[in-house]
Amino acid sequence: MAARQRPLSPHLQVYKPQITSFLSIVHRATGVVNAIGGLLIAAWLVCVASDAQCYVWCQQILASWFGKLALFAFSASLVYHLLNGIRHLLWDIGWGMEIETVVKTGYLVIALAIGLTGLLWFVALSGGVQ
Amino acid sequence: MTDMRDPLATARGLGSAKDGVNHWWMQRVTAIALLVLAPWFIYFAVSLIGADQDSVKAAIAKPLNATLLVSFIIAMCWHARLGLQVVVEDYIHGWQEITLQLLIKFIYAIAAIAAIIAIGRIVFSA
Numbered sequence: 143m144a145a146r147q148r149p150l151s152p153h154l155q156v157y158k159p160q161i162t163s164f165l166s167i168v169h170r171a172t173g174v175v176n177a178i179g180g181l182l183i184a185a186w187l188v189c190v191a192s193d194a195q196c197y198v199w200c201q202q203i204l205a206s207w208f209g210k211l212a213l214f215a216f217s218a219s220l221v222y223h224l225l226n227g228i229r230h231l232l233w234d235i236g237w238g239m240e241i242e243t244v245v246k247t248g249y250l251v252i253a254l255a256i257g258l259t260g261l262l263w264f265v266a267l268s269g270g271v272q
Numbered sequence: 273m274t275d276m277r278d279p280l281a282t283a284r285g286l287g288s289a290k291d292g293v294n295h296w297w298m299q300r301v302t303a304i305a306l307l308v309l310a311p312w313f314i315y316f317a318v319s320l321i322g323a324d325q326d327s328v329k330a331a332i333a334k335p336l337n338a339t340l341l342v343s344f345i346i347a348m349c350w351h352a353r354l355g356l357q358v359v360v361e362d363y364i365h366g367w368q369e370i371t372l373q374l375l376i377k378f379i380y381a382i383a384a385i386a387a388i389i390a391i392g393r394i395v396f397s398a
Contacts, residue, residue, distance in 0.1 A: 170359060173355045173356075174355075174359060177352035180352050180383070183345075183348070183387070184345065184349075184386055184387040187332075187345075187386075187387045188386050188390045191329075191391070191394050197325040220310060224306070224307070228307065230303075231300065231307075234300060266321055269318065
């Protein structure tokens, strides 16, 4: 029996990219990145509690260009998800649901995420790498 | 419109999955906890840049830091597990979904337990 041709929901690609949908999917993507980063934090703690060799090995990975890049991506992802999470919690209590406000807080979150991640790495790189 | 639901089901408010709003609510509760704990963790991590193993252990062993770190690990693993569960529910179906859902539960439970044991070892041997 042939499947009945049911109406399909509009495909994602026919929509013009919008700040609302873009930030929504980024929230989910950064959530996944943070979840993976969380496992690395657990692994790091296990390493700190283990022998010196494990710790040195851990430090070498973190200090490499790949380690720094991963840390940068993780920190940016964490900062964004944290800020956008505040936006979600405010929506949960019914604040800022008007579309103009949603767009405004969206741009605010992007600006703050870039600013705070920049500030974090400025402090990290000037504060105590050596 | 006639409501065909049993009034008792409405009163219990648990829905067909039998856990009501628990998932949604715990995601918010852990989110609020992480609003405080995650910035603290970032601050803590940045303060440890360049530190040797003994200094890191000494920092973790401080009672306040150890408490916040364990809280952070629990809230983070819980929140991550709830979040990943929804992502898998949305995009993956069939036996792969069940397998992944179980894996996610186990991985985050083990990650939390391993991290807490590590913190405990550091605290009690400092």
